[in-house]
Amino acid sequence: MAAVLTNPLRVGLRQERVIPPQCLVIFGASGDLTHRKLIPALFELYRQRRLPSEFAVLGCARRPWSDDDFRSRMAEAMADQIGDDHQAWAGFCAGLFYEPADLSDPASIVKLGERLERLDRERATRGNRTFYLSVSPSFYGSGTRALAAAGLLADSERSRVVIEKPFGTDYASAQALNKVVQACAKENQIFRIDHYLGKETVQNILVLRFANTIFEPIWNRNYISNVQITAAETVGVEERAGYYETSGALRDMVQNHLTQILALTAMEPPGRFDAEAIRNEKAKVLQAARLANESEPWTCCVRGQYSAGGSSARPIPGYRQEAGVDPNSTTETYVATKLFVDNWRWQGVPFYIRTGKRLPKRLSEVVLTFREAPVHLFDAAGGAPTPNQLILRIQPDEGADIRFEVKAPGSGMRSRPVDMAFSYDESFGEPSDEGYVRLLADAMLGDPTLFTRSDEVEAAWRLYTPVLQLMAESPWQLPVHPYEARTWGPAAADGLLADDNLAWRRP
């Protein structure tokens, strides 16, 4: 959101849920995520007085750092955020500790347990512990096992594990990983993070749908003709080539983030607002979702890869020219797919999902297009009346628009579309918390509403299994179409909608 003048009366009012006394243990504390996201999010919570005085962060990694080493490295990395607020940093920093630990070494985890016992006493953290696995995915299973073996997950009320994405690489591996972690901890202790769910506007889908009466009656196949979910990035692969080469857009964005948005958009109303009720409904809708054509997935899925583009003054390299990328790579940087949700509400309504790198705009949105008016009484400025649309803008310019027809000024009775807009900036004027602030706070509060449950993860992987199998077994059937950098993806993706007499919304 744009930077705006802070509402002086708003300061200090975001204290509704204070995190209980706690020790947050970060594995992979020497990695990027710790100083780029996690410690800044925790410092923000501290500044909002949402962290109690009885709080400790224990960084863990293999490097033989001391507490002071860890503190000074974090201070250095966060110099901009700390600014002149040295007093706040000093207070926060006193709760930072470091313990050299190796998740693959049981003795090291036992030693870690002893350090945690001492911290519990010194910081009165009441035995509440959140273990954040900011490590290579290959350590998720073994790391959880090591924690359980050391007895650190035995108290299901006071200990929990946060696991970053990716949770598995396909249905089978996700199932296997679920089995491992569920053997070590109860489901209510496992917090699978999906940082899209930390976004205010994603959470707003729930509020918009279930706190208003005007949307829900028309939120179904009787009124909605199709749904488009888009997550477009302007950036390329940047420094993530190593990871991206093994994942691609489908695994990196679609199976998790976009499918979660699909679930929130399509789910039935939960009976009450609690984690299990919401996750039950999300899981149910994902279990009812399927590719538009599971036996011939190449007809409902398009892959693309950006090629060189830009101008002669500012050329943009193609994906295969990026550092760390195989020059013959067939990893997709763009995916568009068509799904159906086979239930009473959505039968026959196509859901189109697309994501890509090096597209012309950075934006995420959900577009619900309503059915056309049954009779066209008026001439439309554009030839035919534009179908009504509800556009949920997730980022940037967070908000929502409703597009509808009005009378065009003049003597005739011609109609033209206009937008009625709600903007977070104009209504609230406050920047939202960064997604990690919300998700870290929720994990430490033990509130799993915004985290994905095992059955959701598995259903999301199962949904794309036919495509993943095709990519693995006969990739030539699902070719990777090149598209010029900074264009809206390959032409084949337009064909996906053109078959249904539709077109992607051009935001």
Add this chain to the structure above:
Amino acid sequence: MAAQLTLQAPTALPPSEVPDYLDRLWQEGIQHSNGAATFTLMVYEGSWLQQQLIRTGRVAGPLTGLLEPSVIAAAKQAVTDLGLPLSTAVMDQRLAWQLGQQSGEGAAEDQRGQFVDAAISAHMPRRLVTLAPTLDAQRPLESLVAAYCPLPEEGGGGAACGDVVVLRGGRDALATSLPMVNGLIAPGLPCWVWWNSSLDEAPDLLEQLAPAQRRLVVDSSLGQPRRCIDLLVARIAAGQAVNDLNWLRLRSWRESLAMVFDPPARRNALEHVVQLDIDVEGDHPLKGLLLAAWIADRLGWQLQESYTVEESGIGAAFLRPDGAAVQLRLMPVPVGSPKIHPGALVGLRLICAPENRPPLCVILCSESGGCMRLEAGGMASMELAEEVVPLPNESEEQELARLLSGGHDTTNPLLAAAAPIAARLLPH
């Protein structure tokens, strides 16, 4: 919802034996544990209203210390029966005092300290010490002790066990127990002191019970306003973590006012406030003054003077950062059905006069009270933003539980900034 915290009847012990008994208990271990590593909570539980209502036969026992619906209903009835002004709040100490003038010999089992709200017991206090003064000022000291553990299905195991100590007797007898009480505080764990009574009461006891390193919870609506605000200011200045339930009950008012100015288009109006009016119930102005002080602090106003208006109102003049004047007027208004605590807010009006734009009038009204007085007169030409402030529906125990759930060892900076201004606003 209330819950019995102790699972078995507490053991009555001579007070001198309590420390040794507890030491022995935990040395032997309960469920292989030497107790939850949580906090000590010390509660001074006056419960004078309930005690007097029981003595005069207006409610049946047991005496739990909780403000139950039956107690509130009986207290409201007593206001009418005793001919007190209808604006008298249930927790107004004049009501308990008037009841004290009535005859009666009613008695009930005293379960204070054993009957604890579920919201508090959910945080597994390591030690809960209740000082329960009795109406009989000469009553000797009695002590009760019980250890407890959560039921297996509640989780936590031995690491969640704690104990309960109840000290009951006349106020003098309680004062003699203080050296022993101070020795009961679990070392290395935070200690909270909840003065659940009037701040006019037993200042020496409060002083000894709550030295600066302990986290103090008070209610500045209970007691003489000057004494209450001076105590808040002194304690905050001494570096104590002070939590005021009267301040916490302002949350919905602060939220509602902030919400009006969330749209950036309205921000500019905040820099051009010219008048602030606040209506409060009855004659306890402190809650209203804390709200005014918070607004003044957030908007950078400098207090010039404060004075009495129309006998029981308070007026004040501030200077805005741009040098323009702001007038405050806080007026008590009679109400037929007051809220539980003295001095609840009835309404707030904020008038802003931005340059080259129409004036903005913001009116916040209590959900139950309305604010017709503030809606009257001279606003036809102004942009009007009117909101109804929802009534908080949390009990003291739930408010306290929220504090205990993740406490701070410093006072909330907003309260720390507002309290000294409120103290200056209150005319001597």
